[in-house]
Structure formats: C-alpha cells, structure tokens
Amino acid sequence: MDTQKDSAINLFVQKSGGRVAALLEACTRCGMCAEACHYYQATGVPEYAPVWKVELLRRTYEQRFTLAGRAKVALGIEKPITNEDIEEWQKYDYAACSLCGKCTFVCPMGIDLASLIKIVRGGLTSAGVLPEGLHKKCVNQEEKGSPNGFTEKEWADWFHSLEEEGIEIPIDKKGADSLIVFTVLEITAFRENLRHMARIMNAAGENWTVSLKGRDAFNMGAVTSNGKLMKTLADRIVNTAKELDVKRVIVTECGHGFTTLRDGYPNAIGQKLPFEIEHITEVMAQFFREGRIKLQEGYWDNGRKFTFHDSCRIQRTGGIMDEPREIIHHLIPTKYQEMAHNRENSICCGGGGGMRGFDEGYDNRMAAFTIKIDEIKGAGADTVITTCTNCRLQFLEGFKHHNQTTEVTGLVRLVSEALVEA
Template identity: 50%
Template sequence: MKTQLALDTFVKETGGWVASQLEACTRCGMCAEACHFYQATGVPEYAPVWKIELLRKVYEQRFTLAGRFKVAVGVDKLITDEDLLNWSSYVYHACTVCNRCSMVCPMGIDLGSLIHDVRTGLVAAGVVPQDLMDAVRKQLEEGSPLGVTDTVFEDRMEFIEDEWEEDLPLDKEGAETLVVFSSIEIMKFPQNIAAIAKILNTAGENWTMSSTAREIVNFGFYEGSHEHTKLFLKRVVDGAIEMGVKRIVVTECGHAYDALRWTAYNLMDIPASLEITHIVALMDELVQSGRIKLKSGAFNNGTITFHDACKIQRKGGHINEPRRLLNILAPDSFKEMTPNREEAICCGGGGGVIAIKEADPLRYAAFKLKIDQVNAVGADTVVMCCSNCRLQFGDGVSHFNLDFKVAGLAQMVADALIDGEG
C-alpha cells in the first residue's frame, strides 16, 4: 500500500524534465566525492546517484521496455516497503539537499531537485522521519515548528524591543518592505532580529513585520510535500499582498529563501511587482547606496572566515555581497576557506537534517569536514548569514569542544554601524 502511493507519486512527478535528467545520468559516480555525507562516511548508499536510484527504478520499470524486461526476467526487482524505508534514511538523514553534487556532474544533472522528488514520493507513502512529521504537525496546528504562537511571538518581540532598545514596526500601514524571520531567529537568535531592525531603522527603510505573515520557515519544504509547502508559503505571500508591500526580505534562513524565492512561483500566483530578496543582498545594497555607513576595520582582529550557505550563496547567487561587507568590516582579517563560494561544503545540518535526532551522528560526521576547513585557514571566527547553519555550527562547536567563534553577519553589520548615518 505504502509502495503504491509512493510509486503513483513518483510517476506523477516524472515529467519530461525528470525523465531527461534520469536518462542523461551515465552513472560515472563523479558526484559521490562531492557529497559531504559520502565523504565523511564512505557509505555507498550515501552517494548522490544512489539517492535518486529509487526514482530511476520507477521510471525504468514504468516507462521503458528495458525496465519491464529486467523485472520480467528477474534481473531487477519491484520496489518494496523496505526499499522505501531505506531510501527514507538516505534522502532525509544523509542529504541536506545542498546540491553540491550537481556542481560536479558532467551531465549537468540537478540532483538536488531529483532528491527532493524522492522525498515527495516518500511523503505520499508516509515514510518521513518522525521528527520531521512532528515539526510539520506543529507548523500546521500552531503556525510554527518551534512553537512561536501569537503569545510567544508577542513576548519575544517585546523582549527584543526592551533588551536592545530597537523599534520593531508591526503591521505598519504603507510599509514598502516586509521582513520575515525564521523561527530559529525568533527562538534562538533574537539578537539577530534586533540587529536587522537596527540596520533598517538606521537606513530609514520603510519596513514592517507582520503579526500573521511573520514566520518563513517551511517544514513542508523540508519534508517534500507540495501541499504543506504551499500552505506555509501562502501565509507569507497572502500577508504581503494584503499589506501591499513592494518586497519581502527573507532574513538569515537558507531553505526558507529557496522555498519563497523559487518554489513559490511554481505553486501559486505571485505578483510580478513583488520583489523577493535576502537580507544579505539588502545590507549590501544599503552600504553601496550610502544609506548606511560601516566603520571600516571594525572587526580587524584575528582571522575571520565566511561559511557559504548552500541555498543563499550556491543557489541564491549572493556570493559577492557578504564578501564586500566583510572586506569593509575586516579587510585584514577576512580569509577564505577552501573550497568556497558555489563550491563550498554544506554545514551538514540543512535540508531538515538538524531536526532529525536519529541523524545526529551523521551530521556531526559531516561537520568534521567544516572543522578541517576552518582549521586549515586558521580562523578563530566563522561568519555566516543563515541561522540554520549557525545552529549547526554552534552545536558542532559544543559537541566537539572547539574554540572558534560563530557569528552572524547581520549582527556584525549592526555593530559596525556609524551612528547618525543613514
């Protein structure tokens, strides 16, 4: 029964594009070494090409003569419930959908999107890890996977305003920019919200937060469910349309940016005039246009490196903006890790992996690759602009008892603001 539901979904998802991608794969295996989970463990099933094998099997068995023949003569077996459970662990526990594997594929196969399709089939079969299902349920019932109910939201915003003395405009009529935060920032990094408010207030940006369209995190997207992804995105998009804002700014959350910036356009109507951007792009724009000024060299101390987030830098293309900012903030201290930019290695906690307790050993194993990179450059501070990466880095630093600092870029920008400028 489970298997049939998954197969039907895979078949539904297998349009011309998916078929052409699967046909193009030569099984050269070059993508394996690009995957941090494969690199960290050497487990063959964690190779990217194997993670899409389930989809390929369905495609072959349903749509090709050769596939049907192989089943008929016993060379290939029909997919079973056990296969679905195995692939659930490969594509949820051991994949952050970082898409680094696609960067090395000589055939240009978008493995990340295909792996997302595998997740979609597994959702239909109900073989999603329990922790992810619980988070989705909380987001459906309470509006937030981390319990940011109306009361919690009001309390947190009041706390931020009191603690950092920053004005947080809420449901402001006539605002042009709607800023949407992730639940991680609201619950774990409130100082990031204060920092972003300080930057926008200093720039004189006509911005607001919304009491309804307030949280951008999307566990439906992690899970791979189109239905839930759309529902959670709609809350934000509808709120923005209702308020008449000109742009939505996603703060330090990579997967949420991916969901809103690209996936949303395939799931609902979004006015062409509504701009969707990331806070790192906005901060850079404010500096470049002279609306905020930063104290040059404010963080020139020790060695600072930057961690590129898969969805913000590799997919989002916001590669130069953080570097321009860091070259103002710490021109002498900023040094690149290797590999970096679009080839950077994922932190190991994205794609929902950090929310799956059972996957902890794997994400710590993958994080060791980041430790090696940080050590190789001799950094004592690692900066990033994704709160999910920041959570993984913070967790990794405590788990391995490391002594480098983990910093959010927005907070550094806010701390370096030259008062009175804007």
C-alpha cells in the first residue's frame, strides 16, 4: 500500500512533464515572488515564500529526472521526500496560500507559480493530507450537492422563498437563454442576492432560469486540486446546461466557481463548451451598455466613499476589470477611489483558495488582511465593493477581527438598487 509520500510523489512525477520541468528549471531564486505574497509579507515566515511552496515538486522532479538531483541525494546534500515533509507542506500550500496568482504575475521569468502550487496541493490531497474542514466539504459536495451539506430540498425552498413577494424564480426552464448558477455561500450569507438577480434579469428582459440539478457553482475539487472531483462537480452544471439547451451559464458572485467552469474544466477535458460561461459582472455591464437596463446616474454618490476590490479569480485571472468600473463610475462618479494596487496588481483579501474553509489558516488570513486594510485606508474609503462572495465574507470577518467600521457590499446589490424601472 502506498504511503502518504508515495501517493504525493506519484502525482508529482505524473505532472513533471515538459511544461512543469521548464518552469522549475527557469527559476533564478530572485525572491521577487516572496515580496508579492501577502502571507509572507504579513508574517515574515520564510517558508511562506511561493518558491518554497513548490519545493516538494522541485525535489521530486530533480531527484527523478536529473543527474544533479540524483547526485545530491547520493552525496547526502538533499534528502528524498518523507511523510513528515508531506505533513509539513500542508501548512504552507493550504494554510498559507490562497492561490491568488500574484506570485505568478510578478515573476520576471514568467513562472506560473500558482499552477505549480496547485500541483503540490494535488499531491497532498492524493496523500490524504488536506485540512479536515476541506475534506468534509469535498465529501458533502460530492454526496449532497453543496460543501456545507445543504440538499436539493433547501435549495428549492430558497428559490421559492420570494413567491410571497410576487417574485418568481424560474427553475429548470428548458429553452431559457441563460442558466444562472449561484453558490451556497452566496445564498446563505446574502439571500437578498436572489431578489437582486431576479430584478436585474427581469429588468433586462432576459429569458433565464436556475436549476436544482446544476445548482452550486462551488467546486471543492478545484479548491483541493482533485481533478476527478472537479470534473464530477462541474459535469453537474455542464450537463444541466446542455439538457436545458441554454446559450450561456452565468456564474454569480463567486470567483473560483466562475474560472473553474470557464477555464479549468474545458482545459481539463480538452473541449470547448457548447455555450458561454460568463460572470454576472460582465453580463450586467453588457445589459447596461446595450441599454437593456437603466441605472440612475450617481445613485450611490450618497456620502459614503467607495473603493473596489479586484478579486484574484474574477479580475486578475478572469480578466473582468473594465466591466465593474464601467458600472461603478456611472453609479458613483465622485465618491470612488481606486486602491493603490488594483486590477491585475491587486492584493488578495487573504480568504481565497479554500482558506475560509478550515480553521488552521485563520491566523494567516487575518494577518494578511491587515495589508488590505491599509490599502482601503490609503484610498480613503469606508465601503468596499466586491464581485465575489468569498471575498465579501473575508472582508466582513477581517473588519470584525480588526475592529474596523468599514463596510463591504456586492456589485449586484448596487446595480439592483439603482435600477430605473421602465
């Protein structure tokens, strides 16, 4: 039977193809990625440097595939990977990494460190060495459909909950143009987003639906680099979209759920999807641009001072940076200020990559959030706008933890409340 280290090493060996080898070989150890990592910056822990987080992958590659690596082991300069190493790296690659991609963005050699860290996570996951909180969420989502165990029954109740207000949410409507997929996090924490979404879609005259089969954009397989689970969970949405014959799937305020469906899943299966995957932010901007929704100009220029948090998945890696600003500048023409680090160069809130799903990363998350607090203060803002529920929850927790009175809100809410009804 494989030990933990064997399972992890087997996965690292499988992944050590030409691309990974080239990336590992290209590193000059310049240290620029360390300065970019908010966990390293906030704590000064040397092992939180991104390049150290891929050390197990580097050692596996060198020791298996290079003469120098084999010589290092033979001469006792470097040790083969042990079970203790596998346990230790859980502290770095899970509890001190939000997969934010900032290290990738700054590396002068173009090394996609975040993708290498995902491989290390995959090795740890295959060895069964992942935080217990995430493991439970994986089991729940595979068996019950949502990471925190909510079943189809609860989702149906949520979707029907607006009927007494006269708002009908279309469920599994065949032939709809757009399938809207929420995450359980969004619906449980910000239930009003269901109402906001219905208002926006109806105001735009969109032919839309939600589904009870493909209902949760959350993807615990992507978070834990478990390719099989990622595909199983994404298949539920993709197959539903095919059955309903929609033209596009709109992912609401969830970062990793969006990029997993748009990029990760098609790349993994090697096929283009027969429909578009779009984030609600770009859809709202499209409606606005085409005159399908009208928004009261300056509606949120009401005394509060706003700034925008570029989320790592929707903005930095998702590329949706102009669209939120197009809407924000219309709604808040005078009381809006960018943070010093924005767009691709933004600083992660600290809560992504599954970090909010387990206790062991809490101190690092809160430490990293101090950098974000400084950025918000620098912008002179008292309210932060986000397009990702997970970021929004990290801001809520971070503000509370650090006794800040700053508020956070979602762009969907700002748009819905500023709608000019025809």
